[in-house]
Every structure is written in structure tokens, then in C-alpha cells.
Amino acid sequence: xxxxxxxxxxxxxxxxxxxxxxxxxxxxxxxxxxxxxxxxxxxxxxxxxxxxxxxxxxxxxxxxxxxxxxxxxxxxxxxxxxxxxxxxxxxxxxxxxxxxxxxxxxxxxxxxxxxxxxxxxxxxxxxxxxxxxxxxxxxxxxxxxxxxxxxxxxxxxxxxxxxxxxxxxxxxxxxxxxxxxxxxxxxxxxxxxxxxxxxxxxxxxxxxxxxxxxxxxxxxxxxxxxxxxxxxxxxxxxxxxxxxxxxxxxxxxxxxxxxxxxxxxxxxxxxxxxxxxxxxxxxxxxxxxxxxxxxxxxxxxxxxxxxxxxxxxxxxxxxxxxxxxxxxxxxxxxxxxxxxxxxxxxxxxxxxxxxxxxxxxxxxxxxxxxxxxxxxxxxxxxxxxxxxxxxxxxxxxxxxxxxxxxx
Amino acid sequence: xxxxxxxxxxxxxxxxxxxxxxxxxxxxxxxxxxxxxxxxxxxxxxxxxxxxxxxxxxxxxxxxxxxxxxxxxxxxxxxxxxxxxxxxxxxxxxxxxxxxxxxxxxxxxxxxxxxxxxxxxxxxxxxxxxxxxxxxxxxxxxxxxxxxxxxxxxxxxxxxxxxxxxxxxxxxxxxxxxxxxxxxxxxxxxxxxxxxxxxxxxxxxxxxxxxxxxxxxxxxxxxxxxxxxxxxxxxxxxxxxxxxxxxxxxxxxxxxxxxxxxxxxxxxxxxxxxxxxxxxxxxxxxxxxxxxxxxxxxxxxxxxxxxxxxxxxxxxxxxxxxxxxxxxxxxxxxxxxxxxxxxxxxxxxxxxxxxxxxxxxxxxxxxxxxxxxxxxxxxxxxxxxxxxxxxxxxxxxxxxxxxxxxx
Numbered sequence: 001x002x003x004x005x006x007x008x009x010x011x012x013x014x015x016x017x018x019x020x021x022x023x024x025x026x027x028x029x030x031x032x033x034x035x036x037x038x039x040x041x042x043x044x045x046x047x048x049x050x051x052x053x054x055x056x057x058x059x060x061x062x063x064x065x066x067x068x069x070x071x072x073x074x075x076x077x078x079x080x081x082x083x084x085x086x087x088x089x090x091x092x093x094x095x096x097x098x099x100x101x102x103x104x105x106x107x108x109x110x111x112x113x114x115x116x117x118x119x120x121x122x123x124x125x126x127x128x129x130x131x132x133x134x135x136x137x138x139x140x141x142x143x144x145x146x147x148x149x150x151x152x153x154x155x156x157x158x159x160x161x162x163x164x165x166x167x168x169x170x171x172x173x174x175x176x177x178x179x180x181x182x183x184x185x186x187x188x189x190x191x192x193x194x195x196x197x198x199x200x201x202x203x204x205x206x207x208x209x210x211x212x213x214x215x216x217x218x219x220x221x222x223x224x225x226x227x228x229x230x231x232x233x234x235x236x237x238x239x240x241x242x243x244x245x246x247x248x249x250x251x252x253x254x255x256x257x258x259x260x261x262x263x264x265x266x267x268x269x270x271x272x273x274x275x276x277x278x279x280x281x282x283x284x285x286x287x288x289x290x291x292x293x294x295x296x297x298x299x300x301x302x303x304x305x306x307x308x309x310x311x312x313x314x315x316x317x318x319x320x321x322x323x324x325x326x327x328x329x330x331x332x333x334x335x336x337x338x339x340x341x342x343x344x345x346x347x348x349x350x351x352x353x354x355x356x357x358x359x360x361x362x363x364x365x366x367x368x369x370x371x372x373x374x375x376x377x378x379x380x381x382x383x384x385x386x387x388x389x390x391x392x393x394x395x396x397x398x399x400x401x402x403x404x405x406x407x
Numbered sequence: 408x409x410x411x412x413x414x415x416x417x418x419x420x421x422x423x424x425x426x427x428x429x430x431x432x433x434x435x436x437x438x439x440x441x442x443x444x445x446x447x448x449x450x451x452x453x454x455x456x457x458x459x460x461x462x463x464x465x466x467x468x469x470x471x472x473x474x475x476x477x478x479x480x481x482x483x484x485x486x487x488x489x490x491x492x493x494x495x496x497x498x499x500x501x502x503x504x505x506x507x508x509x510x511x512x513x514x515x516x517x518x519x520x521x522x523x524x525x526x527x528x529x530x531x532x533x534x535x536x537x538x539x540x541x542x543x544x545x546x547x548x549x550x551x552x553x554x555x556x557x558x559x560x561x562x563x564x565x566x567x568x569x570x571x572x573x574x575x576x577x578x579x580x581x582x583x584x585x586x587x588x589x590x591x592x593x594x595x596x597x598x599x600x601x602x603x604x605x606x607x608x609x610x611x612x613x614x615x616x617x618x619x620x621x622x623x624x625x626x627x628x629x630x631x632x633x634x635x636x637x638x639x640x641x642x643x644x645x646x647x648x649x650x651x652x653x654x655x656x657x658x659x660x661x662x663x664x665x666x667x668x669x670x671x672x673x674x675x676x677x678x679x680x681x682x683x684x685x686x687x688x689x690x691x692x693x694x695x696x697x698x699x700x701x702x703x704x705x706x707x708x709x710x711x712x713x714x715x716x717x718x719x720x721x722x723x724x725x726x727x728x729x730x731x732x733x734x735x736x737x738x739x740x741x742x743x744x745x746x747x748x749x750x751x752x753x754x755x756x757x758x759x760x761x762x763x764x765x766x767x768x769x770x771x772x773x774x775x776x777x778x779x780x781x782x783x784x785x786x787x788x789x790x791x792x793x794x795x796x797x798x799x800x801x802x803x804x805x806x807x808x809x810x811x812x813x814x
Contacts, residue, residue, distance in 0.1 A: 195732040
């Protein structure tokens with residue numbers, strides 16, 4: 001039995017792609033869908049009501065950053081990540097493992113877990129399968145992720161096998177910790193002071209009353225080695241009855257061919273009754289290619305990071321707001337885009353804001369990219385519903401790639 | 408006759424303070440009022456619709472920054488500053504003189520004007536009374552300012568007299584240039600290219616059809632020397648029938664006592680039939696003290712600059728969002744404030760955003776300060792209307808100063 005009534009259903013299929021939905025304590029998510037990333041409990045530069053207006057159904061927050069600052073226990077005392085950030089819809093937290101493994105000076109990984117030095121103040125911390133579950137439980141997202149061991153692209157097959165197998169052992173410990181907390185409730189938090197007159201903090205919930213059910217997602221690893229990916233998928237399925245399964249370790253430097261082959265292998269190896277979440281993938285064409293290979297959920301910082309760098313997604317590929325032609329262009333970035341940058345302003349003003357390094361420019365450009373990705377997902381769902389997804393995605397990819405600045 | 412039907416009227420007086428309004432081609436402004444400052448055609452970090460939602464009636468843009476980038480002729484070709492920025496209400500531009508005189512390496516001032524080196528690329532530029540009028544006419548704000556000569560605080564009386572007298576001569580040249588452009592129309596702009604498919608640029612307007620009337624404001628100078636201020640005011644009044652008069656050269660390092668004495672002197676020296684605009688003043692208590700001395704219009708970057716630095720205006724003085732007590736405070740910055748930061752979020756989250764250097768935090772804090780100043784002005788107008796302004800301002804100042812962090 002799955003750990004929460006997540007209840008993933010599909011209604012339409014086109015090749016490997018499918019239209020579906022799943023339920024969470026904070027609402028239903030129609031799939032396939034893209035999740036904007038809120039690193040510090042906020043999608044960079046964008047307010048949660050702007051993210052909602054852009055059409056986002058679900059957002060991702062980074063447990064690593066929130067664990068360090070303001071602290072997962074502080075967030076829990078303030079009512080959890082939903083109350084803290086004012087995002088009222090479904091939310092997912094990653095385990096923080098990706099950030100920790102990306103730190104330049106993380107210590108050697110041990111079976112127990114991984115030690116690391118905070119990028120903020122140099123203090124030492126430990127991540128274990130148990131601690132990342134405790135942290136994510138304090139944050140209170142609807143979907144939480146296991147701790148897994150990550151390797152850089154190009155790792156040897158032996159190293160990849162060892163990391164994949166350790167990730168399976170860590171998954172067991174995550175599941176046990178998750179079940180224990182669900183059964184016994186969370187540890188009390190008693191040492192936080194609130195200023196006089198402020199509302200009381202939620203430092204005690206022995207009955208676990210304030211902790212809605214969470215779905216724990218395992219992560220398929222194994223690099224670009226087919227036999228390791230198959231073994232990882234099989235090992236995960238042996239270890240529980242999951243609500244959804246993530247595919248990790250892609251978009252880390254491998255070729256597109258390898259990424260696509262791995263997605264096709266995972267599509268075959270994973271049950272079609274569960275949603276598949278491809279971690280850290282968020283360029284428009286990668287989303288379309290992923291959906292064509294049975295992926296239901298995506299996240300990436302690319303739309304905000306590129307937008308703040310002036311790179312904009314359009315149906316005809318990426319473009320750069322700094323282009324001289326935009327200096328006197330009173331048209332929008334994308335003619336039928338519903339974002340504030342496209343409906344209220346023009347390229348000339350957006351270019352001016354960007355060149356002047358005005359925060360509003362960075363915000364509008366990032367919000368355009370987020371809006372655009374969410375529109376691609378809506379268009380894909382409409383095509384799935386209409387049974388035209390395969391032809392739609394062929395035409396979409398051909399147009400996007402014909403004129404992309406990178407092409 | 409004034410140069411435009413500006414039509415300032417007052418309806419209530421309380422001591423030297425008065426309630427009034429003036430008309431512009433883009434709408435009516437109720438006074439006394441504070442203008443948020445949009446340096447690059449944008450109030451830093453805040454969208455124009457957010458500025459409007461905060462209750463702003465009129466905004467200020469800096470001709471210096473816009474002249475350098477994207478260029479006043481580009482903005483005119485794009486339809487003017489209103490079309491460019493999407494601010495539909497009344498707008499004022501300063502002449503750019505304040506920025507030029509603030510540059511570390513501006514050349515010696517000559518009778519003709521002032522040469523300066525762009526802070527962006529080091530190119531040399533000249534500001535003359537004629538060029539600042541041409542620039543401001545291209546930008547198209549409702550109220551434009553004369554070029555005046557500015558001195559640092561503490562300048563000798565001889566230097567102050569010479570600068571004040573030169574400012575009067577420059578005023579005459581500004582007025583002549585303004586009248587000539589109004590009569591003959593603006594020079595055509597013919598060398599800008601727009602990308603294919605973009606709307607045509609407004610490069611030609613020989614009939615001046617796209618140039619609504621503008622009111623030119625002179626500026627009273629003379630430092631803190633009473634006889635020079637009186638001579639400046641008299642010289643201005645001899646030279647034309649103005650729509651409004653600015654008071655410059657204050658808030659540059661002089662004592663509060665000197666500022667207040669100068670304002671009282673100007674109140675006596677200027678006709679009560681014209682609105683008085685105190686340039687560059689925008690701390691809450693300075694606004695209240697200014698209104699008590701007959702000032703009708705203010706502008707300042709203080710609310711955005713301080714907000715982005717975490718310093719927040721409250722009825723009990725300034726406070727700092729980083730204060731440790733805010734870490735677990737689920738209350739708003741100011742209980743009855745209508746800004747998004749106070750109505751949607753709490754101090755704990757705003758502190759988190761600020762500490763994490765998230766742009767949303769800087770935006771919300773700046774917007775709080777802008778909203779707060781506009782609320783002070785609304786409260787002041789309500790007190791003027793009720794005939795209780797003097798008592799209201801006494802109580803306001805006592806409360807603000809009793810607990811201010813600076814006190």
C-alpha cells in the first residue's frame with residue numbers, strides 16, 4: 001500500500017506520453033507538469049502569487065537551503081513551508097542531497113551518510129537518510145525525496161553500481177524513518193522564542209495534528225548504464241509500494257542521446273501506474289522529449305536562471321533580450337504569451353530594464369520563462385486530451401529547433 | 408500667464424499647511440503628496456502597477472539616467488516616457504543637474520552649462536539650460552525642471568550667491584527654450600531603426616501632436632542664507648508666471664534647524680497660490696515637518712533605498728527587519744498597512760527573504776516604505792480636510808520620535 005492516498009490516474013495515452021493527475025493534501029496536480037523551483041522557499045525574484053498566476057500547480061523547494069536558513073525547525077514552528085511561503089498548493093521538497101554533493105568540499109561519503117560544510121558559515125553538518133526525512137517532515141511538503149548518492153557524469157560503472165546500491169540501502173532507511181515519524185509523531189521543538197504579541201509558535205504537535213500525509217519518492221540512479229538503471233528500478237520496486245518514482249542523475253553532462261535512451265529504458269522498467277518525475281530537467285525541448293518518453297513531472301531552475309541572464313524561451317527557440325534589434329522593438333517577447341512582461345510591456349522596455357540591471361527586468365524575464373514552460377505543458381496536456389500529442393510534439397520540436405539561437 | 412493650465416487650487420488650510428490639487432495632462436494630483444522616484448524610468452524593484460496600487464498619484468523619473476540610457480530620443484520615438492514605462496498618471500522629470508553635480512569628476516561649471524563624463528562609459532556630455540529642456544521635452548513628463556547650479560552644503564555666501572544668480576540666468580534660458588519648443592515643435596528624429604514587424608516609431612511630429620503641454624518649475628536656491636533665498640524667490644517671480652516652484656539645495660547635509668528655517672522663509676517669500684515642491688526630501692518626519700511649513704510636493708529615493716537595506720518605516724519610527732526578534736515573528740511590519748508585505752506575509756518570512764538576499768524581499772520592503780509614506784500623506788490630507796492637521800501632526804511626530812531606532 002502506498003504511504004499516502006496519492007491516487008495517480010491516467011485518462012489518455014499517446015505513445016509513451018500520458019495525461020493524468022494525482023492528489024495531494026494541498027490539491028490535485030494535472031500531469032504532465034513542470035514545477036518551478038523555489039530555492040529559499042521562493043521562486044527567485046518572483047512572488048508566490050505571481051507563480052500561481054503563471055499557472056503553476058506545484059512548486060519545489062530546496063531542503064538544503066531551508067535547513068541551513070532559517071532552519072527546518074523554525075519553519076515548522078512558524079506553521080510549515082506552506083504557511084511560511086504563502087504557497088497554498090501542492091509542494092515538493094528535494095532531500096538536499098543534490099546540493100550537498102555539489103559542494104566543492106563535501107567529505108567522503110560513508111554508509112551512515114554524508115558530512116558537509118555549510119556554504120554560508122563553514123559549520124559542519126551531517127545528512128543521513130533519517131535526518132533528511134526529519135527535515136522534510138518539518139518543512140511539510142506534500143512530496144518528499146529519499147537521500148541518494150550522486151556521482152558526476154562519466155563515473156565508472158563500478159562507482160555507479162556502488163552508489164546505486166547504496167542509494168537503495170538509504171531508501172530503506174528513509175522509508176523506515178518516514179514510517180516511524182508517521183506512526184510516532186514528530187519530535188517537539190521547545191527552544192524558540194517569539195516576540196511579545198506575536199502569534200504562538202507550533203513547537204509541539206505530539207498528536208502530529210499539524211503534519212499532513214507526505215508521499216516519499218524513491219530515485220532511480222545508475223548513470224547511463226542500462227543494467228544499473230534496470231537494477232535500480234527493480235530494487236526500488238522490491239522495497240515498497242510507492243506513490244511515484246523519480247529519475248535522477250540525468251542532465252548532469254551526458255549526451256542527449258544517452259538521456260533519451262535512459263528515459264526509454266526507465267519507461268520500460270517502471271510501472272505505468274506510477275507518476276515519473278525527471279529531476280532537474282527544464283529546457284523546453286527537454287520537457288517535450290521527456291513527455292514523449294513517459295515522464296509526468298519535471299523541475300528545473302533553468303527558466304529563472306536563464307531569464308535573469310536575459311535568455312528567453314520562445315516557440316522559435318531561445319533568444320537574448322540584449323539583442324540590438326530589441327532596442328526599438330515595441331512588440332512583446334512572444335505574441336500570445338500571458339505573462340506580465342508580454343502583456344504589459346514591450347521588448348524595448350524589457351531590454352532597457354535588463355541593461356540597467358533593474359530588478360523588475362530580471363523578475364519579468366524570469367517570469368516569462370516560467371510562464372512559457374507552464375504554457376508548453378498546458379498545450380501538451382491539451383494535445384494529449386485531443387489524441388494529437390505525437391503530431392503536436394513533432395511540429396513543436398521542429399519549430400523550436402529551426403530557429404534556436406543555439407542551433 | 409502660466410505655461411500650461413496647471414490650475415493649482417487649495418480648499419483647506421491649517422497653519423501654513425494646506426489641502427489642494429493641481430491638474431496635468433495625465434490627471435489630477437491631490438496635495439500634499441509624495442512622489443516615488445523612478446531612476447531608470449522605474450521605481451527600483453517595483454512595477455508601475457505596484458506603485459499605483461500603493462496609492463501613488465505622481466512619480467518622478469531622472470532625466471540624467473534616461474538621457475544616457477536608453478536615450479531621450481529613443482524614448483520619444485517609442486512614444487514617450489508614459490508609453491515606455493506604462494505609468495499612465497502624472498509624472499515629473501528632474502533636469503539631471505543634481506546627478507551631474509554629484510558626479511565625482513564633473514568639469515568646472517561655465518556660464519554656458521556643465522560638461523560631465525558619463526558614469527556608464529566615460530564619454531563626455533554637455534548639459535545646458537537648452538539641452539535639459541530638449542531632453543525633458545523628449546521624455547514628455549507633465550512637470551519639468553530648470554537646470555540650476557548646485558553647491559555642496561557649507562558653501563560660502565559668495566559662492567552661494569554666484570550659483571543662485573547663475574541659476575536665475577539659466578532659468579531665463581530654460582524658459583526661452585521651453586517657449587521655443589512649444590511654439591515651433593520638436594526636432595525630428597530620423598535615424599532610429601525598428602525591427603521588421605514592430606510598430607512604427609514616432610520619429611516625426613512636426614505638428615507637435617504627440618507632445619502634451621508641460622509645466623516648467625523654477626528652483627529656489629541660496630543654501631541656508633536667508634537673504635539669498637529671498638533674492639532667489641524674488642528673482643524667480645520677476646521672471647515669469649509659473650505653475651509651481653521648487654525648493655532645492657536642502658537635505659544636503661544642513662541641520663534640521665536650518666532646513667526648517669529655510670522652509671519657513673520660503674513659505675513667506677513664495678505666493679501661496681502656487682504649489683511648492685521640496686526636492687529630494689522623503690523621510691516620514693521630514694514630510695510632516697515640510698507640510699507644516701507649507702510644502703505641497705516631495706520626492707526622495709529614501710523609501711526604496713532604505714527598504715532595500717532592511718530599514719522600515721513604522722508609526723513608531725524606523726526599524727530593521729534583520730532584528731533577531733523578527734526571526735519568529737508572525738506579525739506584519741505595521742498592523743494596518745495595506746502593502747503586500749504586510750497583508751500577505753509576516754516579519755519572519757520577510758526577514759528570511761532579506762537575509763537570503765532574495766529580490767522579492769527587497770521588493771516587498773521597498774514597497775512597504777513607499778506605501779507607508781503615501782499613507783502618511785493620505786492621513787495628512789484627511790487631517791487637513793477635517794481641520795485637525797496641527798494636532799494630528801503634533802501627535803504623529805511625538806509618536807514617531809518616541810521610539811525611533813535612531814533616537
